[in-house]
Amino acid sequence: xxxxxxSPMYPKRLLWMVLMALTFSITDxxxxxxxSEEMQRIQDARTAxxxxxxxxxxxxxxxxxxxxxxxxxxxxxxxxxxxKIISEKKAAGTTDxxxxxxLKEVQExxxxxxxLEKEYQSRFLKVLSASQVAELYKAERTFNEMLxxxxxxxxxxxxxx
Numbered sequence: 001x002x003x004x005x006x007s008p009m010y011p012k013r014l015l016w017m018v019l020m021a022l023t024f025s026i027t028d029x030x031x032x033x034x035x036s037e038e039m040q041r042i043q044d045a046r047t048a049x050x051x052x053x054x055x056x057x058x059x060x061x062x063x064x065x066x067x068x069x070x071x072x073x074x075x076x077x078x079x080x081x082x083x084k085i086i087s088e089k090k091a092a093g094t095t096d097x098x099x100x101x102x103l104k105e106v107q108e109x110x111x112x113x114x115x116l117e118k119e120y121q122s123r124f125l126k127v128l129s130a131s132q133v134a135e136l137y138k139a140e141r142t143f144n145e146m147l148x149x150x151x152x153x154x155x156x157x158x159x160x161x
Contacts, residue, residue: 046143053139054132063127068136071120078113082106 047065056064085102088094124133 042147049143050136050139053135053142054128056128056132060127060132064124067120067123067127071116071123074116075113078109078116082109085109
């Protein structure tokens with residue numbers, strides 16, 4: 001048995017999963033408090049940043065947005081499932097066996113998200129150039145960083161000025 005080789009990775013992997021769980025639970029709290037109006041403003045800002053950064057032709061834009069919106073919806077569903085599992089993990093009386101099962105489910109959902117990303121990357125490449133797809137990923141990261149920074153500045157309270 002090669003357990004000595006797996007031991008160093010397990011704590012790192014577990015730490016990574018715990019950090020992801022914390023991130024999802026924090027963002028879940030923020031998301032639940034947001035009004036639909038604010039969610040629409042956030043979506044509009046994301047669309048504007050992506051549109052600006054990708055410099056798509058009108059034809060590309062017409063083909064891209066339905067595919068991207070479908071991708072975003074599926075990704076949100078995966079994240080909701082992850083948050084649900086994480087919420088269940090926090091329930092009182094949870095055994096180590098249940099926690100381990102939840103961690104495995106989260107890992108499976110992360111794989112599902114990766115598979116989704118691979119599938120949609122190939123679909124994006126049918127509409128956009130490789131450079132534009134790379135820029136899409138950068139724009140998403142930039143937008144998410146800006147959103148988190150804004151939430152931090154407001155103390156995590158979406159209703160504060």
